[in-house]
Amino acid sequence: MNINTNSPNENSRHIAPERIAQLLTRAAQQLDDDTVTALRRARNVALEKQSLSSPVFALSAAHNIRWLMPHSAHQWMVAIILFVAILFGGVSYWQHENDMSHLDAAILTDDLPLEVFVD
Amino acid sequence: MRNLAILAFLLLGLASAPAGAATASWHSLTPAQQEALAPLSQQWDNLPEQQQHRLLKTAKRYPNLAPEQKSRFRDRLETWSKLTPEQRDAAREKYRAFRKVPAEHREQVKRMVRQSQEEKVRQSASGVPAAPPSLQP
Numbered sequence: 123m124n125i126n127t128n129s130p131n132e133n134s135r136h137i138a139p140e141r142i143a144q145l146l147t148r149a150a151q152q153l154d155d156d157t158v159t160a161l162r163r164a165r166n167v168a169l170e171k172q173s174l175s176s177p178v179f180a181l182s183a184a185h186n187i188r189w190l191m192p193h194s195a196h197q198w199m200v201a202i203i204l205f206v207a208i209l210f211g212g213v214s215y216w217q218h219e220n221d222m223s224h225l226d227a228a229i230l231t232d233d234l235p236l237e238v239f240v241d
Numbered sequence: 242m243r244n245l246a247i248l249a250f251l252l253l254g255l256a257s258a259p260a261g262a263a264t265a266s267w268h269s270l271t272p273a274q275q276e277a278l279a280p281l282s283q284q285w286d287n288l289p290e291q292q293q294h295r296l297l298k299t300a301k302r303y304p305n306l307a308p309e310q311k312s313r314f315r316d317r318l319e320t321w322s323k324l325t326p327e328q329r330d331a332a333r334e335k336y337r338a339f340r341k342v343p344a345e346h347r348e349q350v351k352r353m354v355r356q357s358q359e360e361k362v363r364q365s366a367s368g369v370p371a372a373p374p375s376l377q378p
Contacts, residue, residue, distance in 0.1 A: 222333070223298035229321075229336050230299070231310035234354055236317045239332040239339070240324060 264290045265297070277303035280318045288322065296322070 153161075192198045229239055267285040270278070277300035278285065285293070306314060321329070339347065 219295075219298060222295060223302065225333050225336060226295065226299040226321075226329075227302040227306075227314070229332060230314045230317045231306060232313075232336075234339075234351060235358070236320055236332075238354060239335045240320075240328060241331055 265293055270297075273304060274300050277314070278318065280315050281322055284322070292322065292326075 192201045229236065264286075267275070267282055270285075274297060275282070278296060281288070281296070288296070303311065303314060324332070339350075342350070
C-alpha cells in the first residue's frame with residue numbers, strides 16, 4: 123500500500139493554484155488533435171445553447187416568483203389562511219362602504235326631513 | 242417565512258388600495274358627479290378625503306333617483322356635509338332604528354312630522370312662535 127507521507131506544507135506546495143495552472147497548461151499543450159477537436163466542438167455547442175437561452179431579466183423574475191411561492195405544506199396553509207383573511211377583510215370593507223352610501227342616500231332622500239334624524 | 246411576509250405585504254397593499262385614494266379636486270370630478278354634488282362645489286376641495294370618498298359613493302346613486310328625491314338630495318347635501326362625523330353616525334343609527342319600526346307606526350310618525358311642519362309654516366307666516374309638537378298615543 124502506498125501511504126502518502128508528505129508533510130502538510132509539502133501537500134499545500136503540490137496543490138498550489140500556480141502549480142495546478144502550470145500542470146494544466148503543460149497537459150493542454152500535449153493533447154492530441156482528436157481531443158482538441160472534440161473539446162472545441164463541445165465548447166461551440168455550449169456557446170450556441172447559451173445564446174438561445176432566456177434573457178437574464180426573465181431568469182431573474184422567474185427565480186423571484188419561485189422564491190415567493192410557499193415551499194412546504196405549513197407555508198401553503200399559512201398563505202391560504204392569510205389570503206382568505208385578506209379577501210374576507212376586503213369584502214367586508216366593500217360591503218360596509220356600500221351599506222353606508224346606501225344609508226346616506228336614503229337619509230338624504232327620505233320624505234322625513236333631515237332634522238328628524240340629526241340632533 | 243420571509244417570502245410569506247412579502248406575499249402578505251403585497252396582498253395588504255392590494256386590499257388597501259381603494260381606501261388610499263387621493264383627494265379629488267372639484268375639477269377632476271365627472272359631469273355626473275358634479276351635477277349630484279353641485280351644492281358642495283365651493284367647499285369640495287376643502288372637504289376631508291374620507292368625506293369626499295363617501296360623498297362620491299353616495300353620489301353614484303343620484304342618477305337613479307326620482308326627480309323629487311334628487312331635489313331633496315341637493316337641498317340636504319350642504320347641511321349633511323357640515324355635520325360632524327359623530328352627528329352623521331348618530332343620524333345613521335337613528336335612521337337604521339327608524340327603519341325597524343313597523344310600517345304603520347312609521348306612517349304615524351311621518352304624519353305627525355308633516356303636521357308639525359305645516360303648523361310651523363302657518364305660525365311663522367302669522368308671526369306667532371311655534372308650540373312644541375304633541376305626541377299622539
